[in-house]
Amino acid sequence: MPLPRRTLLQTAAVLAAAGAATGAASHHPGRIPHKAISIQLYTLRSLLDADLVPTLRQLADIGYRTVETAGTHGRTAAEFRSVLDDLGLRATSGHSGLEGGIDALIEESCALGHRRVAVPYAEFDTADGWREFADQLNEAGHRCRRAGLRFGYHNHDHEFATVDGHRPFDILLHRTDPRLVHFELDVYWAVHAGQDPVALVDAHRGRFPQLHVKDRSATGEMVDPGTGTIDFPELFDHARAKEFIVEHDNPTDPMRTARVGFRYLRTVRW
Template sequence: MPGTLRQVAELGYRSVETAGTHGRTAAEFRTVLDDLGLRATSGHADLDGGVDALIEDARALGNRQVVVPHAVFDTADGWRAFADELNEAGRKCRAAGLRFGYHNHDHEFAPVDGVLPYDVLRERTDRRFVHFELDLYWAVHAGQDVLALIDAERDRIRQLHVKDRAPDGEMADPGTGTLDFPAIFAHARSACEYIVEHDQPTDPLRTAGVGFDYLRAVRW
């Protein structure tokens, strides 16, 4: 893990989004980041261990934003109860000085009991406490117009997962597929964090390098 993060830092990254601490405590992981000049500005975490533990780890890591990365329910009521859970966690995170959000895949855009889970989350969560980390690949893969999604929740979409989509529907490194990132980025002016991601890269460090160079050129 330290060697991988060292290579990430050498590519030019100065911030990362964590997803677990890979056998270290949050404090130990933070030490590795600090030694390499990296900041874990955001972190993926689930609610299974409780909100207090989530906040404690986020503070140790130096996160400014904490995001629940995945949830699946087979009823609309299940999604509604989950939205209420997000609200409560978001209140506690806000009181602790953290932003709290939810990250989508494609299944949130498939109807459950006649409603879209994504709409349930939009309508039932409190915008003061819960934001969205919009995964661009998964939204497009689900047939969504991401510009319309941004328009609908412009002040709540504070993070974008930047992963591209090949013509055959597979994931691709940023800038090598079919997504019009310049148009999306211009539209998402309020988004404050752009995160390079690929769920199953054949060469993770190459993906990180391609993504960094692409974002630096197209966004900044």
Template sequence: MPLTRRTLLHTTALLAAAAATAATGTAAAAGHPRGRIPHEAISIQLYTLRTLLDEDVPGTLRQVAELGYRSVETAGTHGRTAAEFRTVLDDLGLRATSGHADLDGGVDALIEDARALGNRQVVVPHAVFDTADGWRAFADELNEAGRKCRAAGLRFGYHNHDHEFAPVDGVLPYDVLRERTDRRFVHFELDLYWAVHAGQDVLALIDAERDRIRQLHVKDRAPDGEMADPGTGTMDFPAIFAHARSACEYIVEHDQPTDPLRTAGVGFDYLRTVRW
């Protein structure tokens, strides 16, 4: 058939529509439709519920599941082995998609526990060093652990507090980690509260390492600077979430909640309903 201008325009329109459909399908497959957080991308850091878990693991996790969560991020197993903790999660339809673990016991043990728990991602939750060289050596340690985790099929990351944004020997530890860790092996779990508490521009942090920020800890900040349940404080989460397009997991957390289960419920409801 002759390629008339009308045919050309029609064909171009069809191709554009097909491309748009494919792009939308890719975004949906990645689990992050524009303007909202998918249910499966919402999690909670169980450190928020540690006092309750120390008393009753099955009962507390049952209440987490009843709130609507499907995923959790572990921070220890509260007197149970990793396999035993996993059994409780499985019985309740929960998945420990991520876990906090330090490197003190060695990377092999970390990987073994992560596999038993069913983690897809493992995150070092805290580190402090008095010198820039200490942070540089730690970054090298993260690289080595990240290589081993990647070989084991796990993503490996680091979670910040506020002290990484205070100069040590004239440099920011966060910048040392950014510049010295290998992006192939080490991602960042950005704790939004601690970054803002340290006076950082969160949007600028995301711009600097957009493809490496794979997880967000979602905790709010009250007008007096204290932590608050997500959606009840001063932080502009819609703007942050719109900016953090590569984040794959949004994790509710509060370090010192007065009512852990209420925090869990408020956080889940907020992330399910927030739009941008």
């Protein structure tokens, strides 16, 4: 029997909507918003220590609008913030340890205008040491949240090596409160430790709002973003991160790294 006209129209509408959705997906691939591209200033520490304002001006000229701090290079937090403001830059996040106390961390982060702050490094010889550290992260995260900051931890590779039968990264993931502590995934160091970053972000959805975009050569060297072997498009598709931060620990030409990284993140699609 012929189908009723209403059924035919409904079927056609569903098929059209599906086709439109498929077309939209194929013609509008994922991309990183300009405002989500940042750079960890540790990459340019030698240039910043020597000539702060011109170096930051070059970053603004490249196209950066946001940066991640690692110290203030001889300036107070207020002075550093003023320089950034004058150049149209914003320090949306920063690295800061707990050694100086949580109050000092919050005060400096707020003065710099951060939305997020992360502890850049920690290492302990025992699993209990890592458990105690996780508890410290929870406390810091609680106090940061009350101050309007998001608090997190940045990994290297040693967190994925077993200590007392446990991986420190697993201890941190499971012992910290997801509402208080996030993770800034350093992609290079995770891959260098033998981890699959896509599997990591899939298994812990929402814990990784920040990515340190550092590439790795086939022989293990750290290289500029987009010039190595890491499949960033797949990772970006899975991660749904809020900040994509260019970094290189020891670049031979820091400003070149800044240029290459920015261009890659502006043009990468998935």
